[in-house]
Amino acid sequence: MPKLVRTKVENEGRTTYEFAVVEKEKTTPWDVEEELRVVGKPMARIDGVERVTGAAKYTTDIQLPRMLHARFLYSPHAHARIVNIDDSDAKNLPGVRAVLHYKNIPLNRFQKNREIFGEFVRYAGDQVAAVIAESDEIARAALNLIRVEYEPLPYALDAEEATKPDAPRVWPDGNLYNGQPDTYSRGNVEKGFVEADVIVEGVFTTPAQVHSALESHACVADWDGQTLTVWESNQDVESVRDRIAKQLSLDRHRVRVIAHYIGGAFGSKIGAGKHALIAAQMARELRRPVRFVLDRRGENLTTGQRSPTKQYLKFGAKRDGTLTAIQVTTYNNLGPYPTWGPFIEGPARELYACENVKTTAYQVFTNMNPFAAFRAPGFVEGIFAFESLMDELAIRLEMDPLELRIKNYARVLPENGKAYTSNGLLDAYQEGARAIDWSRRSRPPEQRGTWRIGVGMASQIWYGAGAPPSYALIRINPDASATILTSTQDLGTGTKTILCQIAAEELGLPMEKISVEIADTQMGVFAGGSGGSMTASSVGPAVREAAADAKEQLLQLASAYLKRPVKHMRLEEGIIKTPKKETPLAEMLKELGDIEVIGRGARNPNTSDYEIRTFGAQFAQVAVDVETGEVRVERVVAAHDSGRILNPLTVSSQIEGGVLQSMGFGLMEARVVDASGVTLNANLEGYHVPTIVDAPQIETRMIDRADPLANNLGVKGVGEPPIIPTAAAIANAIRHAIGVRFYDAPITRDRVIEALGEVESRREAEGSC
Amino acid sequence: MTTIVRANERVECEFTVNGQREWVQAHPSRMLSDVLREDLGLTGVKVACGMANCGACTVLLDGTPIYSCITLALDCQGRTITTIEGLSGVNGLHPVQRAFVEQDALQCGFCTPGQILTMSAFLEKNPAPSEEELRQAMSGNLCRCGAYVKIVQAGMKVANSR
Numbered sequence: 001m002p003k004l005v006r007t008k009v010e011n012e013g014r015t016t017y018e019f020a021v022v023e024k025e026k027t028t029p030w031d032v033e034e035e036l037r038v039v040g041k042p043m044a045r046i047d048g049v050e051r052v053t054g055a056a057k058y059t060t061d062i063q064l065p066r067m068l069h070a071r072f073l074y075s076p077h078a079h080a081r082i083v084n085i086d087d088s089d090a091k092n093l094p095g096v097r098a099v100l101h102y103k104n105i106p107l108n109r110f111q112k113n114r115e116i117f118g119e120f121v122r123y124a125g126d127q128v129a130a131v132i133a134e135s136d137e138i139a140r141a142a143l144n145l146i147r148v149e150y151e152p153l154p155y156a157l158d159a160e161e162a163t164k165p166d167a168p169r170v171w172p173d174g175n176l177y178n179g180q181p182d183t184y185s186r187g188n189v190e191k192g193f194v195e196a197d198v199i200v201e202g203v204f205t206t207p208a209q210v211h212s213a214l215e216s217h218a219c220v221a222d223w224d225g226q227t228l229t230v231w232e233s234n235q236d237v238e239s240v241r242d243r244i245a246k247q248l249s250l251d252r253h254r255v256r257v258i259a260h261y262i263g264g265a266f267g268s269k270i271g272a273g274k275h276a277l278i279a280a281q282m283a284r285e286l287r288r289p290v291r292f293v294l295d296r297r298g299e300n301l302t303t304g305q306r307s308p309t310k311q312y313l314k315f316g317a318k319r320d321g322t323l324t325a326i327q328v329t330t331y332n333n334l335g336p337y338p339t340w341g342p343f344i345e346g347p348a349r350e351l352y353a354c355e356n357v358k359t360t361a362y363q364v365f366t367n368m369n370p371f372a373a374f375r376a377p378g379f380v381e382g383i384f385a386f387e388s389l390m391d392e393l394a395i396r397l398e399m400d401p402l403e404l405r406i407k408n409y410a411r412v413l414p415e416n417g418k419a420y421t422s423n424g425l426l427d428a429y430q431e432g433a434r435a436i437d438w439s440r441r442s443r444p445p446e447q448r449g450t451w452r453i454g455v456g457m458a459s460q461i462w463y464g465a466g467a468p469p470s471y472a473l474i475r476i477n478p479d480a481s482a483t484i485l486t487s488t489q490d491l492g493t494g495t496k497t498i499l500c501q502i503a504a505e506e507l508g509l510p511m512e513k514i515s516v517e518i519a520d521t522q523m524g525v526f527a528g529g530s531g532g533s534m535t536a537s538s539v540g541p542a543v544r545e546a547a548a549d550a551k552e553q554l555l556q557l558a559s560a561y562l563k564r565p566v567k568h569m570r571l572e573e574g575i576i577k578t579p580k581k582e583t584p585l586a587e588m589l590k591e592l593g594d595i596e597v598i599g600r601g602a603r604n605p606n607t608s609d610y611e612i613r614t615f616g617a618q619f620a621q622v623a624v625d626v627e628t629g630e631v632r633v634e635r636v637v638a639a640h641d642s643g644r645i646l647n648p649l650t651v652s653s654q655i656e657g658g659v660l661q662s663m664g665f666g667l668m669e670a671r672v673v674d675a676s677g678v679t680l681n682a683n684l685e686g687y688h689v690p691t692i693v694d695a696p697q698i699e700t701r702m703i704d705r706a707d708p709l710a711n712n713l714g715v716k717g718v719g720e721p722p723i724i725p726t727a728a729a730i731a732n733a734i735r736h737a738i739g740v741r742f743y744d745a746p747i748t749r750d751r752v753i754e755a756l757g758e759v760e761s762r763r764e765a766e767g768s769c
Numbered sequence: 770m771t772t773i774v775r776a777n778e779r780v781e782c783e784f785t786v787n788g789q790r791e792w793v794q795a796h797p798s799r800m801l802s803d804v805l806r807e808d809l810g811l812t813g814v815k816v817a818c819g820m821a822n823c824g825a826c827t828v829l830l831d832g833t834p835i836y837s838c839i840t841l842a843l844d845c846q847g848r849t850i851t852t853i854e855g856l857s858g859v860n861g862l863h864p865v866q867r868a869f870v871e872q873d874a875l876q877c878g879f880c881t882p883g884q885i886l887t888m889s890a891f892l893e894k895n896p897a898p899s900e901e902e903l904r905q906a907m908s909g910n911l912c913r914c915g916a917y918v919k920i921v922q923a924g925m926k927v928a929n930s931r
Binding site for chain 1: 813819852853866885910915916919
């Protein structure tokens with residue numbers, strides 16, 4: 001019998017309470033030591049063939065007869081009032097079916113207090129109008145015919161400056177989210193600093209990092225008179241469905257959202273965007289399918305970014321390395337439209353045992369491009385600063401940087417003293433240190449001609465517990481094949497494959513006999529968005545429960561069919577096994593004809609007795625050319641504790657991907673804007689994501705240890721942990737290599753050259769004394 | 770001399786795609802990527818940037834990798850084009866495709882067709898490359914998910930198995 005419970009859900013540091021319908025759990029966690037058949041094995045993706053042959057249809061590949069094409073017009077101003085829009089020439093261009101803007105768009109609601117098109121534009125790139133036309137070419141031509149008269153207004157681009165009393169106002173009520181900074185305090189930092197033997201301080205800045213998924217935001221909406229079908233490249237199909245249904249005043253069952261294949265997302269594709277809300281309403285209005293795909297410029301300007309930060313850090317420590325005080329003040333540049341502000345100060349509060357901590361976080365509205373969660377939002381930025389200053393502290397104390405981390409290791413969550421379900425951080429330190437040969441850190445950097453080779457490390461903490469609500473169904477077909485139905489998403493993370501493994505393990509069926517249908521709101525049951533490292537730990541357990549339910553039914557059927565007690569029956573490799581007889585499941589089902597066995601499973605609530613976190617450490621080997629300033633990351637060892645590893649092959653791909661994105665953040669990625677707030681590198685030419693030539697050797701060393709207290713799989717999230725510490729580890733390796741501390745990311749060539757020049761000057765000055 | 774092209778003008782063009790002769794009528798300004806995707810339904814050809822910065826649109830033109838998003842369709846008159854759909858044959862997956870699946874040299878898969886085409890063409894001409902040479906050859910194909918490490922592994926595996 002299903003039960004209604006209210007349960008705590010943690011999503012990237014935000015805590016909410018949700019209702020969930022749960023069943024009595026049929027499964028118990030697999031033994032920590034147990035060797036499983038397919039779970040834990042390096043299985044190739046079950047949809048790999050579709051992706052390597054071009055058979056996989058992404059949203060941008062959907063082509064429907066009589067489809068219309070849409071484009072946005074973007075604001076050239078960081079802040080302006082739209083005085084007038086003259087769309088007459090655009091509307092009259094042959095092939096144009098609609099020109100939409102704030103004066104005429106039928107359904108203009110976007111988010112809580114936001115419209116799709118407003119009278120004001122608040123960043124350079126903000127959407128002003130949309131054209132829907134017979135072809136993309138005509139839509140583009142029509143954009144040039146829209147005449148907009150703007151009244152430019154004062155604008156604020158820098159977060160810290162925007163908090164000053166005389167700063168231009170982004171919103172009438174001021175520039176601070178919630179009107180005041182978020183503060184946290186435990187112990188007494190002033191006392192902590194007094195007690196300290198050594199105090200270190202640093203001011204750090206981190207860049208705007210743009211997700212840059214190769215498949216841009218895309219939507220195709222098709223109205224058949226009753227039902228709206230929406231293909232949307234999105235991480236949260238259920239949310240898109242609900243939003244569109246609400247917008248169009250339709251019941252949810254009249255909207256079907258599909259996202260079978262998604263060409264990258266990294267957090268930027270959560271929920272219905274403006275393009276989807278426009279395509280949906282206009283498909284119904286015009287009675288023709290509408291395709292709205294952003295071009296690369298629009299993708300760069302409008303779909304969100306990791307927000308730039310400025311962070312003031314101050315640590316106090318005893319001579320033996322014990323932290324006595326941590327004080328962190330952060331300025332987070334969120335653009336004009338954030339729905340929340342990420343926790344840059346999270347690591348300061350959680351990572352190390354320190355009695356006296358004070359954090360002040362200014363979540364600031366500006367007229368810069370808007371914030372959207374990007375893989376481990378807040379923590380990449382926070383760890384870059386925090387772990388860089390920890391490194392400086394170690395150097396000041398003349399202490400090994402790893403020893404300093406271990407000295408301040410937290411056995412329990414420092415905020416509330418609660419124990420963890422599992423914590424593999426010390427193992428991660430040990431694994432990583434051994435693999436990189438950490439003893440090199442205590443020796444001068446190796447020299448290869450003009451190259452100096454240094455090593456550095458950084459720690460990581462993150463969430464990833466997963467939570468209800470998430471549900472799954474499993475259909476057992478009469479030929480003993482099975483289909484999993486759940487509306488979760490696979491963004492390239494390998495979701496389909498691990499769900500297949502889990503069901504195969506529990507059901508005792510071969511993987512080839514199980515198909516997985518996801519990301520279709522009409523064909524699945526609710527599963528929540530794929531973000532926050534929550535999918536494996538939320539949906540996986542629900543699938544296992546559904547498989548257990550199906551197996552229980554099959555064995556009961558077998559018991560009646562074979563006239564034998566259930567007690568001694570097992571289902572293994574598609575065969576019903578009793579002590580005396582073996583019957584292929586397919587044989588029994590064939591005899592029974594067109595029956596339907598449907599297994600049902602729900603994600604049960606997390607324990608409230610413990611905290612669930614993921615931990616890890618990365619160790620980087622970096623070479624710097626002291627003559628050219630070139631930085632080459634040669635090796636990264638990534639040691640992470642994410643509980644049981646369901647699939648080491650796909651997990652190592654997650655690790656490698658995270659490391660590369662963090663490397664991009666640390667060395668080469670940044671939005672560049674001019675003094676008026678206009679982006680100068682809104683494309684993949686000027687915005688540098690890592691190429692294959694930049695890729696280091698990446699060694700994944702998972703602490704593969706099941707966490708039976710977390711859920712019935714023993715699994716914790718792994719999507720975000722690997723992106724968190726790399727940039728800091730690289731910065732610390734550079735510090736070792738050339739003796740320069742970089743406080744500003746990205747550490748680009750020009751900054752390295754400038755710093756090397758200063759080192760050279762200082763050396764000359766000292767030499768001439 | 771200036772050629773004026775009308776908006777509704779179409780020019781006939783013939784080329785061989787994946788072993789089959791195709792005739793299209795294309796406006797002179799249309800790019801090969803759009804003709805392949807929209808007129809011939811070959812959506813394995815991806816467009817990600819539309820300005821030759823990322824390589825997602827890579828196809829083989831007479832066996833050489835090119836960026837189809839900046840190649841005029843009409844410039845391909847009489848030539849041979851291979852898209853990802855033409856790589857696997859009656860014998861199943863091309864060795865590079867198989868290696869990608871087995872080594873997990875992909876994540877979201879959007880850049881994957883371009884990666885595979887570039888690599889298959891390169892290995893055809895350079896069957897025994899060094900890892901450095903392979904990386905240089907692949908440097909025109911971006912992967913934002915970060916599958917590079919395994920893409921290199923897949924390539925070296927195919928090279929070493931020959």
